[in-house]
Amino acid sequence: MRFETLLIVGGGLIGSSIARAARAKDQCKTIYIADTSEAACKSITELGIADGVADGHADHFAAQADLVILCTPSARLATTAMNLMPSLKAGAVLTDVGSVKGHLVQALAGRLRKDIHFVPGHPIAGTENSGPEAGFAELFEKRWCVLTPPKGTNETAVADLIAFWKGLGSLVEVMDPSRHDMVMATTSHLPHLIAYTLVGTAIDMETVTNKEVVKFSAGGFRDFTRIAASDPVMWRDVFLTNKTATLEMVDRFIEDLTALKRAIRWDDGDMLLDNFAKTRDIRRRILDADKD
Numbered sequence: 663m664r665f666e667t668l669l670i671v672g673g674g675l676i677g678s679s680i681a682r683a684a685r686a687k688d689q690c691k692t693i694y695i696a697d698t699s700e701a702a703c704k705s706i707t708e709l710g711i712a713d714g715v716a717d718g719h720a721d722h723f724a725a726q727a728d729l730v731i732l733c734t735p736s737a738r739l740a741t742t743a744m745n746l747m748p749s750l751k752a753g754a755v756l757t758d759v760g761s762v763k764g765h766l767v768q769a770l771a772g773r774l775r776k777d778i779h780f781v782p783g784h785p786i787a788g789t790e791n792s793g794p795e796a797g798f799a800e801l802f803e804k805r806w807c808v809l810t811p812p813k814g815t816n817e818t819a820v821a822d823l824i825a826f827w828k829g830l831g832s833l834v835e836v837m838d839p840s841r842h843d844m845v846m847a848t849t850s851h852l853p854h855l856i857a858y859t860l861v862g863t864a865i866d867m868e869t870v871t872n873k874e875v876v877k878f879s880a881g882g883f884r885d886f887t888r889i890a891a892s893d894p895v896m897w898r899d900v901f902l903t904n905k906t907a908t909l910e911m912v913d914r915f916i917e918d919l920t921a922l923k924r925a926i927r928w929d930d931g932d933m934l935l936d937n938f939a940k941t942r943d944i945r946r947r948i949l950d951a952d953k954d
């Protein structure tokens with residue numbers, strides 16, 4: 663066991679899932695959760711997933727924790743880290759689960775205590791649901807978790823955190839924050855933006871009433887509505903903090919969409935076939951990787 667005492671700040675979907683998984687997989691002895699929402703604290707207490715729950719000040723828990731995981735909405739991560747900084751135990755590992763890394767690393771650069779090991783992280787695992795009740799212990803099973811430690815970070819701290827995530831069932835990769843943000847812009851942020859747009863367009867269609875959109879949503883549209891049901895505040899923050907990479911991906915997407923539009927207009931069936939065959943192949947590769 664690398665960390666005896668764990669403090670999770672923000673006990674929603676991700677925080678509560680970490681608590682459940684850490685308990686189920688015996689990854690630490692004591693689990694504390696701090697959450698500023700009274701309702702979330704009540705729910706966490708009722709679920710019995712922590713040894714101690716704090717609404718508001720978590721300084722007494724922070725002073726005992728060997729590992730602190732920030733699981734708040736991403737816009738609050740930097741402030742939460744700075745507020746906890748004076749209370750943290752010397753030698754503690756501080757990490758987070760935010761969906762965007764470059765923004766946080768920049769916001770905290772040069773502001774952290776030298777005796778705290780900051781190792782930013784991002785489990786690429788989640789759902790469209792939020793809150794403590796939405797969490798589950800198996801969420802990280804066979805899912806990637808990306809760590810983006812700044813150059814010169816204590817190697818033992820990084821190795822301990824890797825072991826912790828592997829202990830929860832994750833696969834772990836270490837990456838540069840800007841590379842992480844570009845990869846996520848492609849595989850997660852752009853797809854969410856497209857889903858929000860697509861569902862929004864369908865709702866706005868004057869000729870199709872809302873009722874019909876719901877009634878005939880058997881196929882592809884239904885899959886998009888799941889993604890478009892994701893937390894609006896969280897996704898607003900993702901796009902505003904990963905602006906550069908997202909805008910680059912949106913530009914590329916518009917170009918590719920325009921190319922497909924052109925192929926449809928000019929009856930270029932070969933071009934369409936070529937594209938669709940390639941994407942089908944990606945799906946097969948993803949499913950094959952899941953089997954490994």
Ligand SMILES: NC(=O)C1=CN([C@@H]2O[C@H](COP(=O)(O)OP(=O)(O)OC[C@H]3O[C@@H](n4cnc5c(N)ncnc54)[C@H](O)[C@@H]3O)[C@@H](O)[C@H]2O)C=CC1
Pocket residue numbers: 671672673674675676677696697698699702733734735736737738742759760761762784785786787788789790791792793794893896
């Ligand atoms: N939802 C998802 O699928 C994934 C989310 N993430 C990241 O995880 C983080 C949390 O997301 P979720 O768990 O989905 O959100 P959530 O809304 O389910 O939980 C966030 C919790 O943080 C609490 N909170 C807000 N401000 C706080 C503060 N200052 N101090 C303490 N608690 C505070 C809220 O009351 C709430 O209970 C975000 O940064 C997000 O980018 C990462 C991977 C997947």
Ligand SMILES: O=C(O)C(=O)Cc1ccc(O)cc1
Pocket residue numbers: 760761785786787788789790850889
């Ligand atoms: O529910 C989905 O489809 C997701 O993509 C979940 C998710 C949301 C945000 C992340 O940073 C990582 C994973």
